[in-house]
Amino acid sequence: MKPAFPARRVPDGAPLLQDYLSASAARRPDHVALVCDGERLTFAELEARSNSLARALARLGVERGDRVVVFADNTVQTVVAFWAVLKANAVVCVVNSQTRTDKLAAMLLDSRARALVTDARHVGTFVEAAERSPHLAVVIVAGAMDPSRASGLRGLTSWDEVMASEPRDGAPPRTNIDVDLAAMIYSSGSTGEPKAVMLTHRNMLAVSASIVAYLGNHEDDVTLSVLPLSLSYGIYQMIAAYAVGSRLVLERSFAFPAQVLKALATEGATGFAGVPMIWAIIIGTKNLAEYDLSHLRYVTNAAAALPVPHLLRLREVLPHVRIYSMYGQTECARISYLPPEDVARKPGSIGIPIPNTEFWVVDEQDRPLGPNRVGELVVRGAHVMRGYWERPELTAARLRPGPLPGEVVLYTGDYHRIDEEGYLYFVSRMDDIIKSRGEKVSPREVENAIAAIPGVREVAVIGVPDEILGQAVKAFILPEPDAELTVQGVRLECEKRVESFMVPKHVVFVTSLPRTSGGKIKKSELK
Amino acid sequence: MDTKQRIREFVTSNFFVQDAAGLTDDASLLDLGVVDSTGVLEIIGFLEGTFGVAVEDDEIVPDNLDSIERITAFVGRKRAAAGS
Numbered sequence: 001m002k003p004a005f006p007a008r009r010v011p012d013g014a015p016l017l018q019d020y021l022s023a024s025a026a027r028r029p030d031h032v033a034l035v036c037d038g039e040r041l042t043f044a045e046l047e048a049r050s051n052s053l054a055r056a057l058a059r060l061g062v063e064r065g066d067r068v069v070v071f072a073d074n075t076v077q078t079v080v081a082f083w084a085v086l087k088a089n090a091v092v093c094v095v096n097s098q099t100r101t102d103k104l105a106a107m108l109l110d111s112r113a114r115a116l117v118t119d120a121r122h123v124g125t126f127v128e129a130a131e132r133s134p135h136l137a138v139v140i141v142a143g144a145m146d147p148s149r150a151s152g153l154r155g156l157t158s159w160d161e162v163m164a165s166e167p168r169d170g171a172p173p174r175t176n177i178d179v180d181l182a183a184m185i186y187s188s189g190s191t192g193e194p195k196a197v198m199l200t201h202r203n204m205l206a207v208s209a210s211i212v213a214y215l216g217n218h219e220d221d222v223t224l225s226v227l228p229l230s231l232s233y234g235i236y237q238m239i240a241a242y243a244v245g246s247r248l249v250l251e252r253s254f255a256f257p258a259q260v261l262k263a264l265a266t267e268g269a270t271g272f273a274g275v276p277m278i279w280a281i282i283i284g285t286k287n288l289a290e291y292d293l294s295h296l297r298y299v300t301n302a303a304a305a306l307p308v309p310h311l312l313r314l315r316e317v318l319p320h321v322r323i324y325s326m327y328g329q330t331e332c333a334r335i336s337y338l339p340p341e342d343v344a345r346k347p348g349s350i351g352i353p354i355p356n357t358e359f360w361v362v363d364e365q366d367r368p369l370g371p372n373r374v375g376e377l378v379v380r381g382a383h384v385m386r387g388y389w390e391r392p393e394l395t396a397a398r399l400r401p402g403p404l405p406g407e408v409v410l411y412t413g414d415y416h417r418i419d420e421e422g423y424l425y426f427v428s429r430m431d432d433i434i435k436s437r438g439e440k441v442s443p444r445e446v447e448n449a450i451a452a453i454p455g456v457r458e459v460a461v462i463g464v465p466d467e468i469l470g471q472a473v474k475a476f477i478l479p480e481p482d483a484e485l486t487v488q489g490v491r492l493e494c495e496k497r498v499e500s501f502m503v504p505k506h507v508v509f510v511t512s513l514p515r516t517s518g519g520k521i522k523k524s525e526l527k
Numbered sequence: 528m529d530t531k532q533r534i535r536e537f538v539t540s541n542f543f544v545q546d547a548a549g550l551t552d553d554a555s556l557l558d559l560g561v562v563d564s565t566g567v568l569e570i571i572g573f574l575e576g577t578f579g580v581a582v583e584d585d586e587i588v589p590d591n592l593d594s595i596e597r598i599t600a601f602v603g604r605k606r607a608a609a610g611s
Contacts, residue, residue, distance in 0.1 A: 097560060098560060101545075125560075252557065253564050255566070256588050258585045277564070287585060492541065500543070
């Protein structure tokens with residue numbers, strides 16, 4: 001049996017992540033903090049709405065340390081819910097809105113979520129997942145929903161109803177301290193099962209302070225983000241903005257590039273975060289000069305390496321903009337950044353450690369390696385995760401003893417080299433995870449989805465280079481002799497089972513698959 | 528098959544529609560989660576390949592592409608402008 005939290009203590013002013021919002025609301029209440037869905041919310045309004053929701057969550061039985069899943073797009077409600085869950089002394093877990101029913105149910109079950117905050121748009125997905133989750137006591141749905149779609153769902157209530165019934169001033173009493181969990185972020189592992197990265201308030205405060213320092217963020221910044229808040233890279237766009245009391249312009253996606261470019265211009269965005277796919281589209285936009293991007297001070301790339309030709313081309317089309325190539329992983333959010341003044345001299349590098357962290361490269365015997373030798377990257381700092389939620393073996397593999405007695409450092413599972421000047425170069429992943437559109441794709445998860453299609457005898461999934469996506473998912477299918485499979489049919493079946501970024505772009509039918517002497521599929525021979 | 532039917536068929540046979548009842552002609556494809564960034568690019572590829580229209584960068588906006596009805600109207604305007 002695990003020890004429980006001790007009896008309630010007197011609040012002692014522990015630094016917690018939600019202080020970013022509350023402090024900004026106290027300092028500049030009337031400044032517009034969020035532009036989203038056609039709304040403009042001030043810091044005071046965001047503070048008030050998140051207070052109401054936090055009180056509602058507490059009233060509905062959410063306690064210290066409970067997990068609350070937020071299953072929604074980049075909406076005003078998602079932003080409010082993020083801060084409200086923290087204020088309710090609970091753990092916020094934002095899940096990608098494209099997640100299908102089975103996976104959402106698996107996450108609700110794995111996290112034993114006490115509450116779910118979601119949107120009526122996703123009624124086709126969440127109702128069944130919620131019904132399968134015995135720990136779920138509360139389901140708060142934003143937006144207009146036909147009640148018959150969720151009749152009988154335990155704890156169902158509407159966003160408007162809970163917000164109307166709660167006062168807007170003051171959050172529930174604080175009980176957390178900074179080593180408590182603030183967030184969990186699910187990510188794909190090589191086994192294909194979702195695993196959740198646990199992040200404490202201290203982890204998130206540490207990395208936010210570091211990001212703000214190297215990007216030079218200040219209160220007059222306007223950050224525009226199209227990245228889902230379910231991603232580490234996405235959520236830190238908001239957190240870093242509020243850390244300095246600046247504005248976040250939140251778009252739902254980059255599906256309509258012209259709309260985003262227009263927003264960058266009209267909102268006077270000073271910072272913009274992207275992934276390689278976004279830069280490929282921006283570089284290819286013929287009328288880019290028609291958008292007034294004169295306020296734009298910096299752009300950042302992360303999630304996957306920006307090909308050097310694209311990086312250099314981006315410098316040409318945005319000559320006044322500082323370009324940050326960055327690298328990170330959910331397990332600690334951010335690891336390195338390339339100072340923009342070094343882009344010309346080291347365009348293929350992902351740079352130096354973010355402030356107040358360090359890294360080194362080791363061989364298989366854990367011996368530190370000298371310049372330009374390739375090995376596993378190890379990261380040290382207060383930003384390193386608490387571990388994977390209830391996965392001690394996985395955690396022990398990634399968090400291992402560090403230089404000081406009792407401390408742990410993060411073994412990234414990525415091969416890198418570090419040059420004579422300490423600049424980092426990504427070489428490859430140690431597992432076979434595919435990075436497509438900046439999202440992690442587990443080949444195993446896609447293979448499982450395809451193998452479930454009638455007529456599929458065997459399948460192997462790999463990543464192949466792709467100009468726009470970084471990597472594209474490619475499936476090799478060995479069909480049953482009389483199966484009538486089509487490429488379109490396979491893709492549609494995948495769409496039902498996995499998020500659309502996991503659906504193979506390329507599907508080929510083969511009569512045999514290359515094998516090792518042991519009979520295993522030899523993926524290294526597929527391309 | 529008329530234009531609207533062909534577009535509907537493309538959408539339903541290429542994307543997963545979790546909420547079939549909600550996919551009315553004027554429903555937002557993005558809101559329903561039917562398409563995302565690459566989905567929009569696929570729709571453009573379909574329109575260019577099937578209807579012979581050329582979609583410009585600044586035409587890739589929700590007003591033209593975010594529902595079956597809007598896509599149909601957009602194709603109609605493009606073809607009229609092209610004189611076909």
